[in-house]
Amino acid sequence: MKRVFEISKPFFEIGPKAYLFGKDAITLAVEADKLCEKYGVDIIFSAQYTDIAPISSATKNIKVFAQHIDPLYPGRGVGAVLPEAVKTAGAVGVLLNHTEKPLTLETLTQTIKRADEVGLATLVCAGNCEEAAAIACLNPNMILAESPALIGKGRRNQQDMREIEKINRAIHQVNPDVLILHGAGITDENDVYRIIKAGADATGSTSGIIKAKDPIKMMEKMIAAVAAAWEVREREC
Numbered sequence: 001m002k003r004v005f006e007i008s009k010p011f012f013e014i015g016p017k018a019y020l021f022g023k024d025a026i027t028l029a030v031e032a033d034k035l036c037e038k039y040g041v042d043i044i045f046s047a048q049y050t051d052i053a054p055i056s057s058a059t060k061n062i063k064v065f066a067q068h069i070d071p072l073y074p075g076r077g078v079g080a081v082l083p084e085a086v087k088t089a090g091a092v093g094v095l096l097n098h099t100e101k102p103l104t105l106e107t108l109t110q111t112i113k114r115a116d117e118v119g120l121a122t123l124v125c126a127g128n129c130e131e132a133a134a135i136a137c138l139n140p141n142m143i144l145a146e147s148p149a150l151i152g153k154g155r156r157n158q159q160d161m162r163e164i165e166k167i168n169r170a171i172h173q174v175n176p177d178v179l180i181l182h183g184a185g186i187t188d189e190n191d192v193y194r195i196i197k198a199g200a201d202a203t204g205s206t207s208g209i210i211k212a213k214d215p216i217k218m219m220e221k222m223i224a225a226v227a228a229a230w231e232v233r234e235r236e237c
Contacts (some may be wrong), residue, residue: 003034007142008039009179009230010201010229011041011042011043011181011202011206011226012203012223013043013045013202013204014046014204015204015206016047016048017067017100018048019206019210020210022050026047026051026055026058027045029047029055030058030059031060031112031220032045032219033058033062036061036062037061038223039170039223039224039226039227040227041062041227043061043062043063044117044204045059045063045065046066046067046123047064047067049066052064052089053089053090056089056090063121064090064091065092065093065095065123066086066091066094067094067095067098069082069083069111069115071111072114073114075107083117084118084120086120087118087120089168092119092121093121094120095124095125096124096125096140097125098114099146103221105134109169111132112124112139121142122142123140123142124140125145125146126144126145126148129145129163132180133170133174136172136174139177142178142179142180142202143171143178143180143181144181144204145180146182150220160209162196164182164195168180180202181200181201181205182200182202182203183204188218188221189218189221189222190225192222192225193225193226193228195198196203196229196230197229197232197233200214202226204227205222208222
């Protein structure tokens with residue numbers, strides 16, 4: 001199946017990981033859905049497998065992604081995540097190769113192929129510039145560039161910000177069509193603004209939202225910052 005997926009720059013990814021599930025995840029997803037419309041920013045919501053169907057049913061604007069799939073075909077495979085199953089549940093894409101769920105290059109190649117076959121968009125994580133360039137050769141829809149050292153605990157410094165342009169250049173030399181999300185170390189709306197302003201197509205957050213005193217309020221601040229930074233970039237071009 002030809003991969004059919006549309007997303008507009010700038011966009012934002014919310015990855016609840018295993019922090020949220022059930023009613024809490026659906027509540028956050030519904031609020032994110034409203035923010036898509038309010039700010040004109042596309043949002044990817046990477047849900048637990050069991051929450052894909054209810055979140056898809058409760059929303060109309062966000063892009064619901066699975067947090068992983070396995071490169072198997074219908075048949076044997078107890079405990080594996082079948083691509084067709086998450087697609088049928090309502091997912092439009094999948095997050096792959098996160099530092100908490102790393103894949104070998106061979107397995108990643110096979111998994112992107114299976115995602116393409118069933119029509120799931122791919123957002124593939126890369127831990128450094130070299131890995132990002134190698135992944136670009138596999139033709140995913142999007143690459144999520146994030147340093148493992150920053151995930152969940154780090155805070156970005158000026159050197160991290162300068163890496164954005166370097167990583168963008170390395171990826172686009174290989175594949176100019178790949179969209180690039182820069183994440184990790186996103187603690188508040190100021191981080192979001194700086195990353196988008198520095199040249200990212202998108203950014204995202206997990207702990208910055210989930211661990212905030214008011215997650216929904218923080219999520220809105222971040223989405224608003226995406227829109228504001230992109231508007232400034234467009235004016236400066």
